[in-house]
Structure formats: C-alpha cells, structure tokens
Amino acid sequence: SSGINAESQSVLFSFFCDKVNSCGRENEVCKSSRHTKELPWTVLPKNPKTSDRNLHFCLPGLENLRLLAGNCTTELFIHPHKPFGVTSHPKIKVPEKALDCRFLFGAPYVFASCSNLCLDGTTLCPLNKLEADSCSRLYQQKERSFTFSMGHKNETYLSFLDTKENVSSSFDKKKAFLIPELFSCPNKRCIPFSKVCNLADDCGDGTDEKNCTNHFKCQNGNEFVLLTNVCNGVFDCSDKSDECNENCYSNLRIIKPGHLAVCGWTIGILAIILNVFAIIATAKQLYGEKSNIKVSNLTFIILIASGDLCVGIYLIAISIIDRRYKADDSGLAYCTKRFDEWLSGGMCTAMGVLSTFGSQLALYAMTVLSMFRAYCVASKSLRGLNAFRVKIALTTSACLLVLAALLTSTVPLMDAAEDFFVNGLVYQHNPLLIGDLDKEKHFDILQAHYGSFYQKGVLSWKTIRALVQDMFTTFNGPIIGKKIHFYGNAGVCLFKYFVRPDDPQQAYTWFMIVQNAICFFIITASYITVHFIVARSAKRSITEKGKGKSSNKNAALNRKIAMMITTDFICWIPFIIICTLHYTECMDATPYYSLFSIVFMPINSALIPLL
Numbered sequence: 001s002s003g004i005n006a007e008s009q010s011v012l013f014s015f016f017c018d019k020v021n022s023c024g025r026e027n028e029v030c031k032s033s034r035h036t037k038e039l040p041w042t043v044l045p046k047n048p049k050t051s052d053r054n055l056h057f058c059l060p061g062l063e064n065l066r067l068l069a070g071n072c073t074t075e076l077f078i079h080p081h082k083p084f085g086v087t088s089h090p091k092i093k094v095p096e097k098a099l100d101c102r103f104l105f106g107a108p109y110v111f112a113s114c115s116n117l118c119l120d121g122t123t124l125c126p127l128n129k130l131e132a133d134s135c136s137r138l139y140q141q142k143e144r145s146f147t148f149s150m151g152h153k154n155e156t157y158l159s160f161l162d163t164k165e166n167v168s169s170s171f172d173k174k175k176a177f178l179i180p181e182l183f184s185c186p187n188k189r190c191i192p193f194s195k196v197c198n199l200a201d202d203c204g205d206g207t208d209e210k211n212c213t214n215h216f217k218c219q220n221g222n223e224f225v226l227l228t229n230v231c232n233g234v235f236d237c238s239d240k241s242d243e244c245n246e247n248c249y250s251n252l253r254i255i256k257p258g259h260l261a262v263c264g265w266t267i268g269i270l271a272i273i274l275n276v277f278a279i280i281a282t283a284k285q286l287y288g289e290k291s292n293i294k295v296s297n298l299t300f301i302i303l304i305a306s307g308d309l310c311v312g313i314y315l316i317a318i319s320i321i322d323r324r325y326k327a328d329d330s331g332l333a334y335c336t337k338r339f340d341e342w343l344s345g346g347m348c349t350a351m352g353v354l355s356t357f358g359s360q361l362a363l364y365a366m367t368v369l370s371m372f373r374a375y376c377v378a379s380k381s382l383r384g385l386n387a388f389r390v391k392i393a394l395t396t397s398a399c400l401l402v403l404a405a406l407l408t409s410t411v412p413l414m415d416a417a418e419d420f421f422v423n424g425l426v427y428q429h430n431p432l433l434i435g436d437l438d439k440e441k442h443f444d445i446l447q448a449h450y451g452s453f454y455q456k457g458v459l460s461w462k463t464i465r466a467l468v469q470d471m472f473t474t475f476n477g478p479i480i481g482k483k484i485h486f487y488g489n490a491g492v493c494l495f496k497y498f499v500r501p502d503d504p505q506q507a508y509t510w511f512m513i514v515q516n517a518i519c520f521f522i523i524t525a526s527y528i529t530v531h532f533i534v535a536r537s538a539k540r541s542i543t544e545k546g547k548g549k550s551s552n553k554n555a556a557l558n559r560k561i562a563m564m565i566t567t568d569f570i571c572w573i574p575f576i577i578i579c580t581l582h583y584t585e586c587m588d589a590t591p592y593y594s595l596f597s598i599v600f601m602p603i604n605s606a607l608i609p610l611l
Helices: 026-034 063-069 107-114 260-286 292-327 329-343 346-379 387-413 415-421 439-450 461-471 506-541 547-583 590-600 603-610
Strands: 003-006 009-012 072-076 091-095 144-150 156-162 182-184 190-192 215-217 224-226 424-427 481-484
Touching (some): 329 346, 346 506, 346 603, 387 506, 424 461, 547 590
8 A cells, every 4th residue: 555755765554653653754744643742651760870750740840730639749669460579669759649540641650550549549550460481572682580470369470570771761770670660562572661551552462552541542443542632623543533433423413513403404494485485476576567666676686585595505405414414324424524525525615605605695686775775765766767778787787796696605716716715635545644634734744754844834735735745655546635625614614704813714704704794784774774764755745644554654664674684683793793703813613603504694594585
C-alpha cells in the first residue's frame, strides 16, 4: 500500500501514527496531524544519586496544584511482585489526596496505580510477572542476579534483579541490587515504566496498555487516545471510532439536537404547500389583470413565494437525508462519512446553493416590493403608464433579482476563488490525513514533514495539493484531496455566516450580513411609510358614512404590516446579533447552525404566504 516519503524512505499506511518512528519525521508529522500534546511520562528523581522519585504534583514550584491534591508525603514503593532479597525500596513523594489516574501516564500512572493512590480505588496495577527468562532481548549482554518473587496469588516464581545502571533507571550505587523499573511483555520484550500506559503500543502486542484506565481504545485495536479527546469533534483514531460511537450523539446527526428534525419537517411541509398554493392563486389573479400596480405587486409576490418554496424544498431534502443517515447503522454511517461523502459531496453543495438562493430571492423581491408599494402609495404614478412597458420593466426586474440571488449563492463555488472559499480538503482512506484539514492544519503537517517552510499565510490550495502529493509514494495512485466547499462548514450545509476575524471568508460573509440588514431596514421603513400615508389619507378622504368600513380596512392593513415586520425581525435581527458575537469571539455560535437553518431563517417561508 501507499506510504509516506521521507528522504527516500517510506512507511506503509498500516504503520502510520503508531508512535514508532519508522522513517524520517513520521512522529512529528503525526503529532501535527492529530494535534497530539506532549504528556508527562516519567517520574522525576528527587535526588539523582538515589532511587527516590517525585510525582509531578510534588515538584518545587507547583504549590498551586497541592491546593487540589493536598500536601505531599513520602511513601515506599513496593513492587506488587515482591522479589526476595530486596531490603531497600525506592521512595516516592505523593500527594495526600487520591489522584485521578485517568489523567496520569507512563511512570506516574504505574507508581500511583500500583500504590493504590488512584481516586476510584479499583484501578489495576498494570505490571506483569518479571520472570527469569523475561527481557531476553534486552539482557543478552547484560548481567542480572536471579531471585524468587511472589505474585498476586502468593505463587512463587523465579525472577531477577538487574545490576547495571544503564539497564535500570532506578539503580542505586549504594545498593547491590534493586527492583528494576521494567514492564515485562509476553513476547519477551521489556520496556521502562515510562512507556507503560502512555497511549502507545510499545510492547508490540498491546499488553502494556491492556489494563490501563487512562485512555480510549480505538476499534482497530492498536491506537489509544486521551479520554478528553473522545467526542470532541476531532478525529484522533484513524478509524474515527473516538468520534463515531454511541456516546457521541452530537456527531451522529445532521440536524442536532434531534427534536429540531420535527421542526424541519413541519416548517418544510408548510412552506411547500402554502407557497405552491400562493404561486397558483397569484398566477390566476395575474392572468388578465389590467392594473399596472396590481400586476407589479403580483409579480413580486410570485418571486417571493418561489424563493420561499426553494427554502421549503431545502428543509424537506435535508430532513430526508438526516433521516436516511440516522436509519443507517444508528447514525454511525453519517459520522464516518461526514467529511468523505457528505460535506465534500455535491449534494451538500446543492443544498447550500438552494437554501441561499431561495432566501436571498425572497428577501430581494420583498425589498423591491416594499419600496414599490411605498412609491405607489406616495405618488400613484403607475396608473397612466403603458401596460406593455410596465410588463417589460417587471420582466427585467424579475430576471435581475433571480440573477442577483443566483450569483450570491454560486460565487463561493468558483474555482478562481477557491483560496477564499474552500474550507479544507478531505483525503479518503488516508490514516495520516483524517477529517477536514484547513490551511492551518495543512501548514503544520507540511512544516513537520519538510522542515523549513513557507510563511504561514502564503500557501495556495494548488501548492498545498502538490506538496501533499509529494509526501506519498504513488504505488496506489495519487493522493487526491476533495474540496470541502463554502457550504460544507456544517452538516446542514448553510451559508457560512459564523466567521472569525482570521477567516478568509469573512469579507463575503459580512457583505451578506450587512446587505441583508439593509434590506430589512428598507422593508421596515417602506411599510412604516405606507402605514402613515394610508392613515393620513384615510382621515382626509373618508366620510362619516364610510368611516367604520374604512377604519376596519386600515386596521387590517396595519396588522398585516406589523406581522410582516415582526417576522422579518424574528428572522434576521437575532441572527445578525449572534453573527456579531461569534465574530468578536464573545461566544461560539457554530453549534447553533441547525437551529438557525431549521427554525429562525425559514420561518418567513411558512408565515409570509399567510399574510
């Protein structure tokens, strides 16, 4: 199979990121790819000339930790398989309070678990028997003295003590023998305590991680990740099992939380039915209509209903896809295919274009309609115009509005602008490059592989693809990264409204937000203008006889205008506020994509036809 290149060396995919440096800078590349943090594996000596040890909580300068763990005391570390002939045991300085061993690794974990210092009291000591023929690979040329040891069930077996400083990390020059700090692997390999329960299969058979409670074991069986890295939205296991399991509910659905799916179905069905009826009814009124003002109003109403119909179709489509993935292996299929199939696929892009096109077409048409109504009420100047010219003007306006909505929704998909709009690349079946990798992640990986590198902000996607390709052999063909387009930033495939200051898409996003805010204020101002002009005109022209009827009509118009403004307010103002808070880093709004795409933004699509 293909592998990673490094100075004419390569390593197979099956050996990637196993924490064994098979070639070149593999471990550095894996740390950058998985964002692995350095963890404290060793227990530092209290005195270099003795075998005494300090747990990290008890090191000088870490007094604040002792507020949580308590003051430190000195205890003897007695090996659980007690060897005969040992009269002196190493001392370890440990906190008075029990420790949460889920967050200890290597030697600290061994010392704490084997000394019953763990918080839950049930954590097993991971050490095995150190038998006479153990460590045969390590001791072929070394001296050792044989002795007897007693195991957990009081069984006695032949063991050994080492007498070489370069073998035992706890060798005391003042003593003839000392318990070796070695873990015995069943395959006759031995490793130091620092490599036990350290999230790496150092024995080669997984036994050094078998009885550890400080990790999540990936389903493939040979990878281990921190417990805090499970269900955090970032793939650490090459088989993605740390994020795709029954405990990571938020990763298993497109629409989350699940009850929003009910809203999606409800609003979507209402939007489709009501807007289809609105389009049919308005088209019937439009046919044969002579009044220029009514023809203009009806034309824009059809455009609004068409846009809202697109939003309704988007909601039903996204709900169907969410339901399909949920039914497929209880949602695990969506999690494992989220980047490889869905977010980088054409269907997600089509859903994003459809929702953006529909919402923007409805907003543009409503903005023009509100200005048109205010103009007509104020001037009444269309009544004398030629009907043919009015139709030409309306047709041109409708085409321009459709074109504007189409351009707005498709500009992010242009190849020439990929450096601004592509969110990342996803590589299928590559255990090194897992999940969605943006430019920053690519830069870290490439820098770890190549060493000295470009400046961080100057890499184009074209250059990144070429450099990634050069990292790998071509035995199985080229390594191709699929684009995660602008709409692939969330499972609901919504326009990327939530951006940060360092996001290259922020300019376009804020252009859209400001533009939509301006449209909202134009709509509001126009309908308020209509309300005051109609109210003033009614007071001036009505007679006492027609006062009641005219007042009722005016009140009905006022209610309709108030409802339109209210629905626009509910739709856009909270959304603009959340976008601003996210941009200023006052909050992380990305978990609310589903809420806004399913409820807040489409609400007008179901309510406007009723008005």
